[in-house]
Amino acid sequence: MGDSLATAELTRTERFLRACRGEPVDRPPVWLMRQAGRYLPEYRAAREGVTFLQACQDVERAVEISLQPLRLVGTEAVILFSDIFVPVLGMGVDLDFRPGPVIAEPIRTREQVEKLVVPDARAAVPYVFEILRRLRAALEPEAVPLLGFAGAPFTLAAYLVEGRGSKDFGTLKRMLYREPAVLRALLERLTEMTVDYLNAQIDAGAQAVQLFDTWAGLLGVAEYREWVLPTHQAIVRRLRRDRAPLILYVNGGAHVVDAMLESGADVLSLDWRVDFAAAARHVGRRAAVQGNLDPCALAAPPERIAAWVRELAEAGRAARGHVLNLGHGCLPETPAEGVRAFTAAARKLAQ
Amino acid sequence: MGDSLATAELTRTERFLRACRGEPVDRPPVWLMRQAGRYLPEYRAAREGVTFLQACQDVERAVEISLQPLRLVGTEAVILFSDIFVPVLGMGVDLDFRPGPVIAEPIRTREQVEKLVVPDARAAVPYVFEILRRLRAALEPEAVPLLGFAGAPFTLAAYLVEGRGSKDFGTLKRMLYREPAVLRALLERLTEMTVDYLNAQIDAGAQAVQLFDTWAGLLGVAEYREWVLPTHQAIVRRLRRDRAPLILYVNGGAHVVDAMLESGADVLSLDWRVDFAAAARHVGRRAAVQGNLDPCALAAPPERIAAWVRELAEAGRAARGHVLNLGHGCLPETPAEGVRAFTAAARKLAQ
Numbered sequence: 001m002g003d004s005l006a007t008a009e010l011t012r013t014e015r016f017l018r019a020c021r022g023e024p025v026d027r028p029p030v031w032l033m034r035q036a037g038r039y040l041p042e043y044r045a046a047r048e049g050v051t052f053l054q055a056c057q058d059v060e061r062a063v064e065i066s067l068q069p070l071r072l073v074g075t076e077a078v079i080l081f082s083d084i085f086v087p088v089l090g091m092g093v094d095l096d097f098r099p100g101p102v103i104a105e106p107i108r109t110r111e112q113v114e115k116l117v118v119p120d121a122r123a124a125v126p127y128v129f130e131i132l133r134r135l136r137a138a139l140e141p142e143a144v145p146l147l148g149f150a151g152a153p154f155t156l157a158a159y160l161v162e163g164r165g166s167k168d169f170g171t172l173k174r175m176l177y178r179e180p181a182v183l184r185a186l187l188e189r190l191t192e193m194t195v196d197y198l199n200a201q202i203d204a205g206a207q208a209v210q211l212f213d214t215w216a217g218l219l220g221v222a223e224y225r226e227w228v229l230p231t232h233q234a235i236v237r238r239l240r241r242d243r244a245p246l247i248l249y250v251n252g253g254a255h256v257v258d259a260m261l262e263s264g265a266d267v268l269s270l271d272w273r274v275d276f277a278a279a280a281r282h283v284g285r286r287a288a289v290q291g292n293l294d295p296c297a298l299a300a301p302p303e304r305i306a307a308w309v310r311e312l313a314e315a316g317r318a319a320r321g322h323v324l325n326l327g328h329g330c331l332p333e334t335p336a337e338g339v340r341a342f343t344a345a346a347r348k349l350a351q
Numbered sequence: 352m353g354d355s356l357a358t359a360e361l362t363r364t365e366r367f368l369r370a371c372r373g374e375p376v377d378r379p380p381v382w383l384m385r386q387a388g389r390y391l392p393e394y395r396a397a398r399e400g401v402t403f404l405q406a407c408q409d410v411e412r413a414v415e416i417s418l419q420p421l422r423l424v425g426t427e428a429v430i431l432f433s434d435i436f437v438p439v440l441g442m443g444v445d446l447d448f449r450p451g452p453v454i455a456e457p458i459r460t461r462e463q464v465e466k467l468v469v470p471d472a473r474a475a476v477p478y479v480f481e482i483l484r485r486l487r488a489a490l491e492p493e494a495v496p497l498l499g500f501a502g503a504p505f506t507l508a509a510y511l512v513e514g515r516g517s518k519d520f521g522t523l524k525r526m527l528y529r530e531p532a533v534l535r536a537l538l539e540r541l542t543e544m545t546v547d548y549l550n551a552q553i554d555a556g557a558q559a560v561q562l563f564d565t566w567a568g569l570l571g572v573a574e575y576r577e578w579v580l581p582t583h584q585a586i587v588r589r590l591r592r593d594r595a596p597l598i599l600y601v602n603g604g605a606h607v608v609d610a611m612l613e614s615g616a617d618v619l620s621l622d623w624r625v626d627f628a629a630a631a632r633h634v635g636r637r638a639a640v641q642g643n644l645d646p647c648a649l650a651a652p653p654e655r656i657a658a659w660v661r662e663l664a665e666a667g668r669a670a671r672g673h674v675l676n677l678g679h680g681c682l683p684e685t686p687a688e689g690v691r692a693f694t695a696a697a698r699k700l701a702q
Contacts, residue, residue, distance in 0.1 A: 170684050173647035177655075220645055220678075221626040254606035255624045273606045275572040294571055296524035304528070327571075333521050 011143030012076045013207065020208055020245035020267050022288050022320035028313050030346035031077035031147075032339060033249070033269075034329030035069040039336055042068050052097045056082050062131045063138070070144065073336060074343035077145045077208075080132055080201070084151025084212055085159070087197045090124025091189075092117045093160065106163035108175070113185045121197040129204035136205030148206030148244070150198050152213035153190035153231040157183065160190075169218055176227065183227070191231050195238045202244045210247040210269065211235060217252030217271070224256045232263035241266065247290055251328065261286055272297075272327025277315035280322070288321030295326045298338030302345075305338060309345035362494035363427045364558065371559055371596035371618050373639050373671035379664055381697035382428035382498075383690060384600070384620075385680030386420040390687055393419050403448045407433050413482045414489070421495060424687060425694035428496045428559075431483055431552070435502025435563055436510070438548045441475025442540075443468045444511065457514035459526070464536045472548040480555035487556030499557030499595075501549050503564035504541035504582040508534065511541075520569055527578065534578070542582050546589045553595045561598040561620065562586060568603030568622070575607045583614035592617065598641055602679065612637055623648075623678025628666035631673070639672030646677045649689030653696075656689060660696035 010018070016029040036043055046065050047055055055061050066081040085101040092115060094104035107113060122129060136146050159165065161172040161183070175183045198209050216228040232248060239246055248260055249269035257279055260268045268287050270279055272294035280289050293308055300308075309324065316322025324346045330339065361369070367380040387394055397416050398406055406412050417432040436452040443466060445455035458464060473480060487497050510516070512523040512534070526534045549560050567579040583599060590597055599611055600620035608630055611619045619638050621630055623645035631640050644659055651659075660675065667673025675697045681690065 168647065168679075168682065170647055170682055173645070174650040174684075177648055177651035217624070220623050223645070252603065252624075255626065272571050273568070273603075275606065294524070294574070296519065296521055297528055299525040300528040328519075331519065331521055333525070 013143045013145040016077050016145040016323065017207060017245065019321040019323050020247065020288055022285070025321070027349040028316055028322040028324045028346065029076045029145075030324040030343050031075045031079070032069070032073075032326050032330055032342070035073065035075050035079070035339070036065045036081050037330050037334075038332040039330050039334040039339070040068060040072055042072060052083065052099050053086075056086055057127050059127050059130050059134065062127075063134045066131070066135055067138065069339075073339040074347070076343070076346075077147055078135060078139055079147040079149060079210070080128070080135065080206070082128060082131070082149070084149075084156065084214075086125055086128060087119075087121055087150065087193060088156060088160070090117065090119035090121065091193060100165045101159050102164045103160055106171070107157075107160045107186060108171075108182075110182050110185060113182060113189065116186075116189050118189055118192045118196070121193070121200045129200060132201055132204035132206055145207045146205055147247075148198065148201030148204075148209040150194050150201075150209065150211055152211050152216065152228075152235075153187045153194055154216045154228045155212065155214045156190050156194075157186050158215040158218075160186065169215060173218075176223070187227070187231055191234050195235055198235070199238075199240055202240050206244055208245050208247060209239070210249060211265070213248070213250045213253075216250050217254075217256065221255055221259065225259050228256075229259050229262060232260075232265065236264040247323070249290075257282065267321070267323060269325065270327060274327070276312055277318070280315050280317075280319040283319045285320050287319065288323065289316060289319040290323040290325045292325070292327035293342065295328050295331050295334055298326075298330075298334050298342060300338070302337070302341035305341040306345035306348070309342060310349070313346075313349050364494045364496040367428055367496040367674070368558060368596065370672040370674050371598065371639055373636070376672070378700040379667055379673040379675045379697065380427045380496075381675040381694050382426045382430070383420070383424075383677050383681055383693070386424065386426050386430070386690070387416045387432050388681050388685075389683040390681050390685040390690070391419060391423055393423060403434065403450050404437075407437055408478050410478050410481050410485065413478075414485045417482070417486055418489065424690040425698070427694070427697075428498055429486060429490055430498040430500060430561070431479070431486065431557070433479060433482070433500070435500075435507065435565075437476055437479060438470075438472055438501065438544060439507060439511070441468065441470035441472065442544065451516045452510050453515045454511055457522070458511045458537060459522075459533075461533050461536060464533060464540060467537075467540050469540055469543045469547070472544070472551045480551060483552055483555035483557055496558045497556055498559050498561060498598075499549065499552030499555075500561040500563060501545050501552075503562050503567065503579075503586075504538045504545055505567045505579045506563065506565045507541050507545075508537050509566040509569075511537065520566060524569075527574070538578070538582055542585050546586055549586070550589075550591055553591050557595055559596050559598060560590070561600060562616070564599070564601045564604075567601050568605075568607065572606055572610065576610050579607075580610050580613060583611075583616065587615040598674070600641075608633065618672070618674060620674075620676065621678060625678070627663055628669070631666050631668075631670040634670045636671050638670065639674065640667060640670040641674040641676045643676070643678035644693065646679050646682050646685055649677075649681075649685050649693060651689070653688070653692035656692040657696035657699070660693060661700070664697075664700050
């Protein structure tokens with residue numbers, strides 16, 4: 001049976017996994033980063049009366065929140081509702097979500113790094129895997145793909161060293177230039193934790209996983225290659241990618257697309273600032289690409305959103321595969337009708 | 352007299368202006384963005400007891416602050432101490448500095464845009480030009496170059512629409528997608544104001560001017576070309592560049608270097624995330640470049656800072672000219688000894 005015949009009957013799971021792996025598809029699949037978020041009234045209702053962390057730990061609630069965008073905005077993949085700092089709870093770090101992570105005692109010394117436990121994720125945060133198992137059971141009959149995710153070591157280290165979010169992460173960068181051995185030890189420990197955590201997610205049913213490096217784009221190219229790329233390469237090497245392709249997202253990473261390529265990730269998730277057509281041509285057969293509409297552009301009229309979707313899909317053909325997505329997560333002020341226009345335009349591509 | 356002979360006796364002003372214009376020099380000149388800033392105890396002392404705006408309006412004090420880095424950290428150019436929002440005070444906008452600009456009534460409608468006055472800068476903010484005249488008189492005997500500056504229209508519009516600083520400037524971007532005519536009218540008015548303001552600075556003695564587009568890097572390439580590039584081109588066209596070259600800085604602009612080139616600016620000031628060697632080669636004879644050490648890297652040991660300066664100077668030779676600088680302004684936590692190591696290494700390049 002030829003590919004052109006086979007693709008005519010793809011399930012959402014097949015379309016998604018084929019696009020990630022660079023196999024022929026009828027059209028790009030579509031989902032949105034932070035598709036389960038405050039822009040949905042139903043999300044805000046489900047979050048009422050509980051803290052963010054409680055919502056991540058409450059299996060029923062997290063399953064409900066994860067599934068919301070499937071019916072509400074027509075997404076074609078479901079991603080675990082959680083936070084990149086959830087697995088860090090198992091490392092012996094006293095942290096709070098307000099809503100960003102706030103670390104009671106920021107990690108600044110070798111002694112503190114050595115005290116960090118590399119936990120068995122299955123024992124430390126069992127609810128994460130229970131949420132994934134339930135989601136997989138719910139999605140299997142509909143053949144909708146399930147994604148897991150983790151924060152990348154550099155981004156986790158950025159918060160752990162700084163103590164909280166920051167505009168320029170000056171404390172982290174001072175450590176990088178003044179105490180490189182301490183930062184290296186911290187990144188090694190976080191890489192260990194992340195590999196185990198993502199593999200456990202794959203065991204629990206995640207069919208693809210996304211690695212979010214939110215702050216790595218703050219580094220220049222040389223520093224990125226020295227501090228970030230090796231962590232991505234280690235994760236790519238040790239992940240069970242035969243069972244779940246890896247999507248790598250670097251926020252503000254327009255200057256490091258070449259280094260992202262060298263990670264070996266299956267899919268490069270590109271920030272909205274990246275010229276998608278040029279990047280897809282540049283990447284070519286070496287990887288699939290994901291992206292990359294500016295989430296703010298979902299405020300535009302639906303016909304403009306549809307035109308952008310067609311442009312992105314056309315541009316994405318130059319790469320090995322293409323998953324339609326935003327270039328950053330949905331924002332609280334993103335209009336739900338814009339999200340629906342985005343997924344509807346994707347579904348129309350095959351017609 | 353050949354250029355090799357002539358460059359042996361360059362004054363700081365000659366070296367700076369020649370580098371901006373792509374004429375032969377013995378070595379790149381050096382200065383630092385936000386070199387007069389909180390990292391200097393002397394700056395903090397001079398700012399005591401007055402608000403930021405008062406310091407900008409107090410001629411004696413602003414002159415003193417502007418000159419501090421010359422003696423204290425060995426910079427080779429002086430830049431006017433002021434704020435990008437100072438000229439906006441003359442437009443009839445009620446704004447406060449806390450310390451970032453906070454707009455009492457954010458500009459969201461065409462009526463509000465039409466009420467904005469395009470002032471005669473000389474009458475609206477006369478102290479700015481008095482500060483420049485005094486600085487020029489103080490610097491002329493020493494042959495140190497004097498820089499003026501302005502915020503670029505898009506960045507001013509970003510604050511005026513949003514009302515204050517923001518992570519993603521969602522309100523501004525919604526206006527861009529939903530009410531493009533209002534944003535276009537606002538940018539036109541701000542461009543008018545900026546041209547007049549910079550030309551008045553040149554008349555008052557500025558020998559070069561820098562345009563700061565702090566937030567333009569938030570746009571994707573297509574949006575940048577539509578909304579930002581035309582404002583830069585209009586300013587380049589109407590500025591008295593025969594009397595003062597224009598330096599264009601776009602924060603987070605690694606993805607728009609080609610569009611920066613098309614502005615026609617004399618010098619492209621590159622963010623620290625840009626691969627400086629690759630960018631200088633790419634720019635070649637089409638422009639001079641400025642940059643681009645990460646300000647956080649000034650926390651490194653002096654010998655590493657010196658090595659980076661040598662690398663940057665070597666890389667900069669591929670462009671038409673090179674001005675050594677950071678890729679972003681000095682931070683409050685920047686060590687003054689790191690700044691001194693940076694300028695000292697620049698001076699050693701000729702030996």
